[in-house]
Amino acid sequence: MIAEILSAQKEQGVLLMEMDNCLRGPNYDPSDGGLVDEVHKNTGCIKDIKKKQNKIVTWGVTIFGAINIAGIVAAIINSIRN
Secondary structure, three states: OOHHHHHHHHHHHHOOOOOHHHHHHHHHHHHHHOHHHHHHHHHHHHHHHHHHHHHHHHHHHHHHHHHHHHHHHHHHHHHHHO
């Protein structure tokens, strides 16, 4: 009985895999060394995220530096006035 259940599950797994491959396309089939499309999508997403992170860090450093420079200028002006 357990053997029958396991064979039925195996058949269902194969059917689901074939349906998934048909829906996602030929580059997704793992038996053909697939997942190419998924890897390219993920690589593109990672590149976009890194670009956005770099922009955020750059703007943060720029704003922090501008605030520090403004503070230094204000301190110099206050020391000159006194």
